[in-house]
Ligand SMILES: Nc1ncnc2c1ncn2[C@@H]1O[C@H](COP(=O)(O)OP(=O)(O)OP(=O)(O)O)[C@@H](O)[C@H]1O
């Protein structure tokens with residue numbers, strides 16, 4: 248009863264095969280947990296034979312593989328990041344000088360064309376060159392976040408300040424997406440031990456994702472901070488956007504995974520976010536329903552006052 252429709256078919260056919268006395272390969276099920284989230288259970292089925300060799304029953308042994316799967320995921324993630332980091336450092340190094348030339352001379356030409364009264368179409372063309380080089384610049388900067396882990400030491404940080412700053416920083420994109428944003432900051436939160444620029448990057452990425460997901464009309468986002476227990480803080484970013492399909496939920500933290508239109512998302516955002524949050528001893532959970540919206544919950548340890 249716990250399994251979803253597609254999993255139910257697999258379970259049934261496994262039991263039927265076992266009842267027929269056939270060998271059944273072990274299979275894994277993703278089942279909802281009482282407290283939210285999912286557990287992964289691996290089942291091994293074997294027929295029990297009676298004295299005449301007929302099948303008297305089936306024995307099913309379930310093993311909780313949730314933690315193993317999570318650890319596997321973390322190892323894969325860490326390996327990807329390490330490879331990506333090396334690659335990124337090389338790419339950024341090669342790209343930076345020519346890109347700087349494009350951008351500097353582009354600016355020069357643009358101002359000259361404006362001064363000397365060039366054709367409108369040509370002005371637009373140069374502007375496009377500059378916009379494109381900006382995109383490459385911001386992409387390489389994102390890549391660098393992997394390549395060079397920040398050397399800055401964590402310090403006691405007032406979380407609400409960073410959250411407010413991040414919302415302010417996103418003002419432009421919030422306005423463009425027409426999102427009504429609500430901010431509920433708990434008073435007197437203990438400080439967190441963090442590199443504030445990195446936390447800033449976390450919230451900017453999450454708010455940006457929310458803005459990208461909401462409908463053109465009536466987009467809403469709610470950012471909340473609150474104490475959780477006595478030694479953790481929760482930061483929640485909730486939106487009423489398109490939501491994330493179950494199959495995609497498993498992949499959204501992968502570097503370069505993006506469902507956005509080609510050329511608009513690099514798919515690095517959440518990967519960077521997860522990396523930073525985990526480096527700060529925190530966790531990130533995403534709960535989403537297609538058509539309803541998405542809630543991202545970041546939990547961070549806080550300092551004793
Ligand atoms: N709030 C959200 N609502 C719906 N889908 C989301 C949300 N946040 C993330 N996603 C999904 O996860 C994918 C990966 O997100 P991520 O931030 O890593 O990359 P991106 O936003 O596509 O690109 P980038 O952040 O690099 O510009 C998105 O393409 C989108 O499919």
Ligand SMILES: [Mg+2]
Nearest residue numbers: 452456516517
């Ligand atoms: Mg993003």
